[in-house]
Each structure stands twice: as structure tokens, then as C-alpha cells.
Amino acid sequence: MRELICITCPRGCHLKVDEIRKVVTGNFCKRGEIYGLNEVISPKRVVTSTVKIEGASINLLPVRTNKPIAKELIMDVIKELRSITVKAPIHVNDVIIKNIFGSDVDIIATREL
Numbered sequence: 001m002r003e004l005i006c007i008t009c010p011r012g013c014h015l016k017v018d019e020i021r022k023v024v025t026g027n028f029c030k031r032g033e034i035y036g037l038n039e040v041i042s043p044k045r046v047v048t049s050t051v052k053i054e055g056a057s058i059n060l061l062p063v064r065t066n067k068p069i070a071k072e073l074i075m076d077v078i079k080e081l082r083s084i085t086v087k088a089p090i091h092v093n094d095v096i097i098k099n100i101f102g103s104d105v106d107i108i109a110t111r112e113l
């Protein structure tokens with residue numbers, strides 16, 4: 001049994017997740033059940049970071065994943081982002097890296113530079 005706090009909304013329900021039977025209790029709504037099961041079975045997070053940029057007014061471009069990515073890939077994603085340099089101009093939502101590590105998740109720009 002895992003105990004978690006649902007972070008999907010400010011209510012912060014205290015969840016108990018039975019990992020074997022795949023049952024969630026303590027959730028006020030369905031979103032808590034989905035969150036609890038995902039968190040135990042395959043936890044994911046949105047990653048925000050920066051990459052180096054050339055030809056812009058500042059040296060770092062803010063980026064993020066376009067959707068949550070498996071937690072076990074996060075350190076590899078950060079290392080990859082540190083290793084690349086993009087060239088201006090870049091627009092909001094431009095794809096910086098498509099399908100990073102075959103995850104079906106893209107790295108996108110969050111600022112115009």
C-alpha cells in the first residue's frame with residue numbers, strides 16, 4: 001500500500017494506493033484515482049529547463065516537455081538539454097527536440113528569442 005497526496009488540484013486528497021489490486025481510496029474524484037495509479041505504475045513529470053541559444057539577446061532559452069515524461073528519463077533529458085545549442089530566431093512552441101529518447105514527448109520552446 002502506498003500513501004500519496006493527490007497534486008492534481010488544491011484539495012490535496014490523501015490517497016492510499018493498493019499496488020497489487022490497483023485500487024485507490026481517499027480520492028474525492030476520478031482524477032485522483034488516475035493520478036494515484038499512474039504515480040505508482042509509471043510516474044511522469046513535466047520537465048522545465050533551458051538550452052543554450054546563439055544569436056539572441058540572452059544566452060539561455062527556456063524549454064519544457066510538451067507533456068509529462070517518465071521519471072526515469074528525466075536525468076537523461078536534462079543532460080541532453082545541457083549538451084545542445086540552438087540558433088535564434090526561436091518562437092514559442094517551436095520543437096527543439098522531437099520524440100526525445102523515443103518517448104513520444106517533444107521538447108518545446110516557452111519563449112520567443
Ligand code: SF4
Nearest residue numbers: 006009012013029032
Ligand atoms: S482526488 Fe480529485 S479532488 Fe482530490 S485532490 Fe485529486 S483531483 Fe482534487
